[in-house]
Amino acid sequence: LSKMAEESESALQLPPSTAAEGEGPTEVSPETATPDPPSSAAVSPGTEEPAGDTKKKIDVLLKAVGDTPIMKTKKWAVERTRTIQGLIDFIKKFLKLVASEQLFIYVNQSFAPSPDQEVGTLYECFGSDGKLVLHYCKSQAWG
Amino acid sequence: MEEDEFFGEKTFQHFCAEFIKHSQQISDGWEWRTSKDCSEGYMCKTQFQMKPGTLVSHPGTSAHVQTCLPVEEALELPPDDFEVTETTAGSEVVKYEYHVLYSCSYQVPVLYFRASFLDGRPLALKDIWEGIHECYKSQLLQEPWDTITQQEHPVLGQPFFVLHPCKTNEFMTPVLENSRKINRSVNYITSWLSIVGPVVGLNLPLSYARTASQDE
DSSP states (O other): OHHHHHHHHHSEEOOOOTTTTSSOOSSOOTTOOOOOOOOGGGOOOOSOOOTTOTTTEEEEEEEEOTTOOOOSOOEEEEETTOBHHHHHHHHHHHHTOOTTOEEEEEBTTTBOOOTTOBHHHHHHHHOBTTBEEEEEEEEOOOO | OHHHHOOOHHHHHHHHHHHHHHHHHTTOOOEEEEOSSSSOEEEEEEEEEEEOOEEEEOTTOOOOOOTTOOHHHHHHOOGGGOOOOEEEETOEEEEEEEEEEEETTTTEEEEEEEEEETTSOBOOHHHHHHTSOHHHHHHHTTSHHHHEEEEEOTTTOSEEEEEOGGGHHHHHHHHHHHHHHTTEEEOHHHHHHHHHGGGGTOOOOTTHHHHHEEEO
């Protein structure tokens, strides 16, 4: 447990999902898709949660695939109820992708979980050593 | 290995067979079908979903239906048993069919799909749009008619909607190359379907993820 606490301290906290309350995004994003209303458990008004609150947050390690830009910060503490789609939106903003670029997230380096899948569930299935490794890849996928 | 580069029909059939093996283990409903006169085969699955109507409050009544229930059971559920106070007026059960075929011209798998009400009335693309996850709409809306088109099913000869395969290589290549680097084999079909499926309402259960990639 203490090892996890150390890792949490070095991991950055993922900002709360801006669309959770239906207030609209706090940043101006040209073509942000509005996600479906989250389940009741997903709401994270989220300000100062203690870094050592390991029950609520999952340590996620993000790894780039292919030509996708590598994020300077790779390790993030993410709420269990954050969805894959929420994570995708976050990474897209972080990497400043344009609207026509799609971003995919993979578990087991090859399988894209559904957009509504929660990080907590993925951690239970695929987490190891106290963290969940997710690969991400950008692509022009459609049309 | 050069064989990995070329996704031929045999490779397609092999990965479909592996995919279906797992589907059978978890009763996910995928089947293999062959056409009578030739060796072409494809994978298919049928599932039932509620097409949402207008949300109305109705104390004492309910139309609470789960997805994938046998239709007869769903329609006969008595209202008394439920406390749900909201119902979707005008909601109907929709039958979705998903077919995975091999495209000789693109040398990739292609997802065909169609939807109809239980009385056989087909859903128009416009209606199917409503069922598409919000996160894909902004992407697809940019060029919808190039992305989802209506085509004749190569084996059945009936009209289906098709998710255009022209970009498939683009999003599959990084995944395949990445796995090759670390000596893991990827089930192309599982990986591909996990990406394209959700766009048209088909979500693969997480247990497929373990079978998507394995050490060689």
